[in-house]
Amino acid sequence: xxxxxxxxxxxxxxxxAVGALSVKDLLGAAILxxxxxxxxxxxxxxxxxxxxxxxxxxxxAGVSTVLFVAAVFRTSRRTED
Amino acid sequence: xxxxxxxxxxxxxxxxIYGSLEFPIWGDPLSPACCHVSPYYIEKAVEDxxxxxxxxAVLADYRGYDTMFETIVIFAAGMGCVFLLRTxxxxxxxxxxxxxxxxxxxxxxEKKGRFPEDxxxxxxxxxxxxxxxxxxxxxxxxxxxxxxxxxLYVIAHGHHSPGGGFQGGVIxxxxxxxxxxxxxxxxxxxxxxxxxxxxxxxxxxxxxxGIGVICMLFGLNYLDYSALAGLFxxxxxxxxxxxxxxxxxxxxxxxxxxxxxxxxxLASAGKHDEGL
Amino acid sequence: MEPFLDVLISKANYWTYIFLxxxxxxxxxxxxxxxxxxxxxxxxxxxxxxxxxxxxxxxNATIPIIEHGHDGAQSAVTVAHYINPLPHVLMLTAIVVAVxxxxxxxxLVIRIHQKYHTLEENEIIxxxxxP
Numbered sequence: 281x282x283x284x285x286x287x288x289x290x291x292x293x294x295x296x297a298v299g300a301l302s303v304k305d306l307l308g309a310a311i312l313x314x315x316x317x318x319x320x321x322x323x324x325x326x327x328x329x330x331x332x333x334x335x336x337x338x339x340x341a342g343v344s345t346v347l348f349v350a351a352v353f354r355t356s357r358r359t360e361d
Numbered sequence: 362x363x364x365x366x367x368x369x370x371x372x373x374x375x376x377x378i379y380g381s382l383e384f385p386i387w388g389d390p391l392s393p394a395c396c397h398v399s400p401y402y403i404e405k406a407v408e409d410x411x412x413x414x415x416x417x418a419v420l421a422d423y424r425g426y427d428t429m430f431e432t433i434v435i436f437a438a439g440m441g442c443v444f445l446l447r448t449x450x451x452x453x454x455x456x457x458x459x460x461x462x463x464x465x466x467x468x469x470x471e472k473k474g475r476f477p478e479d480x481x482x483x484x485x486x487x488x489x490x491x492x493x494x495x496x497x498x499x500x501x502x503x504x505x506x507x508x509x510x511x512x513l514y515v516i517a518h519g520h521h522s523p524g525g526g527f528q529g530g531v532i533x534x535x536x537x538x539x540x541x542x543x544x545x546x547x548x549x550x551x552x553x554x555x556x557x558x559x560x561x562x563x564x565x566x567x568x569x570x571g572i573g574v575i576c577m578l579f580g581l582n583y584l585d586y587s588a589l590a591g592l593f594x595x596x597x598x599x600x601x602x603x604x605x606x607x608x609x610x611x612x613x614x615x616x617x618x619x620x621x622x623x624x625x626x627l628a629s630a631g632k633h634d635e636g637l
Numbered sequence: 638m639e640p641f642l643d644v645l646i647s648k649a650n651y652w653t654y655i656f657l658x659x660x661x662x663x664x665x666x667x668x669x670x671x672x673x674x675x676x677x678x679x680x681x682x683x684x685x686x687x688x689x690x691x692x693x694x695x696x697n698a699t700i701p702i703i704e705h706g707h708d709g710a711q712s713a714v715t716v717a718h719y720i721n722p723l724p725h726v727l728m729l730t731a732i733v734v735a736v737x738x739x740x741x742x743x744x745l746v747i748r749i750h751q752k753y754h755t756l757e758e759n760e761i762i763x764x765x766x767x768p
Contacts, residue, residue: 290653297657297680301664306672313676320683328700328720329690330523331416332728338531339736340683343620346538350628350637351743352672355750359670361757366666374659381651388696390717395695399723400716407703407714415701415722416729424726431730438737445744522702527733616733623740630747 286326293319304359306352314345410601412520420525421605425584428608429569432615436566439619443559446631459483460490487545487635501543508536516613520602526609527616534620546629546636555625555633558618565615569608576604654691657684669758671746675739682735686728693721701725 296319300312317340325333385392402419412418420428460467462482467490516529541549572584579588586604587597595603628636661684664677701722703714746756753761 286650290650294653294657294660297660300676300680301660301668301673306670309673309676313679316680317683320687323687324690327690327694328698329693329725329728330700330702331414331525331528332686332690332725332732334523334528335531335729335732336683338528338535339732342535343531343538343624344679344736344739346535346542347623347627347740347743348672348676350624351746353637354627354630354747355672355756359673359757361669361673363667366663369666370659370663373662374655377655377658378652381648381655384648384651386647387650387691388694390695390698392692394692394724395716395721399721402722403701403716403719404714413703413705415703415719416725419722419726420729427730431733435733435737438740441741442744445741445748523700527729619740627740627743627747630751 282326286323289319289323289326293323304361306357306359307349310345310348310352313348314341317341317344409598410605411598412602412605414520414522414525416523417519417525417605417609421608422586422601425573425608428612429573429584432566432569432612435619436562436615439558439562439622442623442626446626447633448631450632450634458486458488458490460486485547489635497543501539505536505540508539509533512536512613516609517606519609520605526612529609530613530616531620533613533617534624537617537621538624541624541628542637546625546633549636550625550633553621555622558622558625562615562618562622565611565613565618568611568614572604572607572611650691651688654684654688657687660684671749671756671758675742675746678742679735679739682731686731686735689724689728689731693724695720 293316296312296316300309300316303309303312317336321333321336321341324336385394389395402415402423406415406418406423407413410418410422412422456469458467458469460483462484467486512529512532514529515524515532516526519525519529537549537553540552572586572589574583575592576585576588577583579591581588586601588600589604590597590600593600593603625633625636658681661677661679661681664680665674668674668677695717698718698720701719703719749761750756753764755761755764
């Protein structure tokens, strides 16, 4: 649709994806992954896929982030990688 | 290892980029993806099923088999999580933490000793207890009914607006999860215990498969909803619309139960005694 | 130079989707932590879904919900007015499968941590190797 907004959101998505894989704190990685899911949802809403954006907003930025935080809470939080 | 992985990724990316040179221009109305089956869906969905939301109509009616197996996949994921993690502790070896309310002292009782449930001075706490937070608890208590009503609206209005069974089911599950986070896991288990989640998830799958069997009993194909016209007393087009609604309700129930099961088992690592 | 620029402008968004997929694949292969591998798997899955959704877009077309007038009558349905609903349907199933595999993968991670008390792959392999 409006290619300027799409370009900005694509750049943010790539920065968030690289960031979620690089930080050393697993809780930060889970939160960055939640933000990545939300930006993907916005991208799909711009492209006109409203059902898919609704699903990704509820699943990715909602339940998936909570499950990640629960798993990080039950295991260790730091990593050297 | 990292250099080999980087080389492989660059080569694979190069091959894919070379393949993408043949793709149609972005947004072309005559691209091959838009020319074969989807014009039929766009033109005929409303007169076949009386459902304006094309995605719901295709998902639950024209491609109903895929959605049934998707429901079975999510049910299998919930069951897999239960089989992997769930441990039943014998009550004799568990130790509990209690807190004396007037003075704030925490005591730990081993080997099956416990105080009565309604004791006025001793309350049972988790190992990472925080004090009673008024804002979080009041906000959650006020907002959870509205979340559930919105989820039911999303399921029921999936014919005319974006939404449907799966989205509404996830939001219902999220309402139960936020209750469990704000209060205790044990308080949430009093509202919806383990037996209820298992029964609800199987009930959802049964509703979906059962509608197909009912359609077959009336003489038509499996999951051909126009067979329900005799059951409801409407013409076949409206019967397909009602069949889509029933199937979406089944998917919503199954998805809600599986989301709650996943949270219970992951947050307590299978033991179901304390949560996040 | 000119044809290269034409190709670049028209196909650049496909290249960004492929770049995102490669980030996810690199994360799965290279990272030693289990949770980072799972995050890489999910990045790969959502990038593939993004690629499929972009195939269904059309210019000057609206969302795939048939509009109707105020008196309930349907206006004429032209195919070029609505975007393609078929990739959306397939990708809804893909998102459901992604969250299902995420749940089982995180259950496996918690189980591994209960047995070996670490989540780094090289440490786990050393613990398995020594007698």
